[in-house]
Amino acid sequence: MRADTAAPRRRTVIALALVVAGALGSGLAISAGYAAPEPTSADLTSAEAAAHAPIAFPQGYTRWTHIKSGLIPAGHPAFASYGGLHHIYANELALAGYRDGRFADGAMLAYDLFETRVTPDGSIDQGPRRHVDVMVKDARRYAATGGWGYAEFAAGADADRLNSGQRAGCAACHEHRKAQGYVFSELQG
């Protein structure tokens, strides 16, 4: 979710994150709209600096295991940022983690969001990609956020566009799924 509000308050942000998480049901939850300024280097400890180092674009993630999909339709409160058809993919390490909620370092999940297109006869087809959200497990590096790092890549971009405030929003919402390893989606049959 981008910073499309000038100065949202944190309370509002957390509330929105919860709405969005609910909206997605068991889908991967979403960073909130909180757009705090990036900390300067003087603000960061070395651990914080490591946690904020860029997450690399997960090349090949569409070949990971598809876990499930869902759709946020027009009129939904999260439509502006998350409207459309989304697919959740898990790499091999993440796939193993779904069994007991223990995700090993290196586990990665991707939430791949597409616009929808209504065909002339009324079926809903997959349109252009909007963005890809990513969770990366590294218990030490991301100790402050449950062991997960969060990133978002605009369609066609290979650089994470989240700022630290947005990442904090992701983590705050995923905290509600601590017992499931901070992961919202569940493996389908």
Place this chain on the structure above:
Amino acid sequence: MRADTAAPRRRTVIALALVVAGALGSGLAISAGYAAPEPTSADLTSAEAAAHAPIAFPQGYTRWTHIKSGLIPAGHPAFASYGGLHHIYANELALAGYRDGRFADGAMLAYDLFETRVTPDGSIDQGPRRHVDVMVKDARRYAATGGWGYAEFAAGADADRLNSGQRAGCAACHEHRKAQGYVFSELQG
């Protein structure tokens, strides 16, 4: 699609198949509703008998590569049989075939159909599975139908429930994609 009409005429069936194929956009096309009686053994040549031998349930297909998804909403002409959220998966051989439309023997595609559930806040989530449709490439065995065999498995079942007339409906519709190897879906970016 099951035989839910007592005695549909073939022309109606082909028209329906085209509607359904259009409905799915670039999705895997669908067998039509034609419900001819199963041929008796006296009707079959040995080649026909081979072509009608059961297609085995494709164990593990949800771990194949996810190609794309789509949704057939309520009110769509194909809703009764194909309404819901579908995912298309390709095994490794099928994945290679998307590049040039030449699918090697052993290529398999699965069209996995789920009911949808509307969550309290209005997002659309994946519900229980409805059925799985499968295409299997074997140029010799299925020579009469463009080299592809067709099967459909009800949710939880491991036996193909299509009859020979329904399989003919699948093949007739897929004929329109001969230049793409008889496959409707296209690999997404």
